[in-house]
Amino acid sequence: MSLSKKRKKELRKLQESAAHLWEAQQVVLAGAGGVAREAGRQLGHFNREQVAPRVDAKYHQYLEPVVDRVSPYVDSSRKASKQFIDKSLVPAVGGVVGKALSAVDAANEARIKLARKRAGLPIVEPKKKSSAGPIIALVLGIAAAGAVLYAAWQTLRADDELWVADDPLASPDA
Numbered sequence: 001m002s003l004s005k006k007r008k009k010e011l012r013k014l015q016e017s018a019a020h021l022w023e024a025q026q027v028v029l030a031g032a033g034g035v036a037r038e039a040g041r042q043l044g045h046f047n048r049e050q051v052a053p054r055v056d057a058k059y060h061q062y063l064e065p066v067v068d069r070v071s072p073y074v075d076s077s078r079k080a081s082k083q084f085i086d087k088s089l090v091p092a093v094g095g096v097v098g099k100a101l102s103a104v105d106a107a108n109e110a111r112i113k114l115a116r117k118r119a120g121l122p123i124v125e126p127k128k129k130s131s132a133g134p135i136i137a138l139v140l141g142i143a144a145a146g147a148v149l150y151a152a153w154q155t156l157r158a159d160d161e162l163w164v165a166d167d168p169l170a171s172p173d174a
Contacts, residue, residue, distance in 0.1 A: 019118065026115035033108060 003011070116123050 023115040023119045026111055027119070030108060030112045030115075 113123055
């Protein structure tokens with residue numbers, strides 16, 4: 001089936017229009033992602049400032065007395081479960097979620113760059129931030145090495161006054 005030149009031209013224009021629309025939607029979705037991240041951050045603040053204190057107060061008011069009466073072993077099991085959650089579960093889940101979010105951010109960033117490139121918009125690279133962290137770490141490392149060397153020198157230096165004689169001293173005659 002053959003199309004006329006006029007239909008081919010119209011289809012090409014429609015295809016270009018759809019591509020531009022898709023790129024514009026990608027830019028809009030990137031902005032919406034930023035708004036969603038900010039909303040999540042604000043929700044976390046609200047949770048820490050409003051919800052968590054109220055839940056904690058209600059727990060201490062109503063549930064804690066009942067739990068303490070039920071079993072004398074509740075306190076130790078509560079400590080053990082809190083320790084497990086704080087030291088094992090939260091770091092593991094946080095690591096998994098962090099890696100997933102960084103992968104999603106990297107994919108979104110690549111998609112936005114491609115959309116901006118196709119739309120003819122300039123691609124703005126973020127400026128690299130210089131930090132004093134590596135310099136401070138280097139200085140602290142050199143200072144620690146110097147302290148270790150000084151301690152070793154003080155330990156190994158020859159002090160004649162510190163040596164104990166092999167012969168016992170004779171007691172004075174009275």
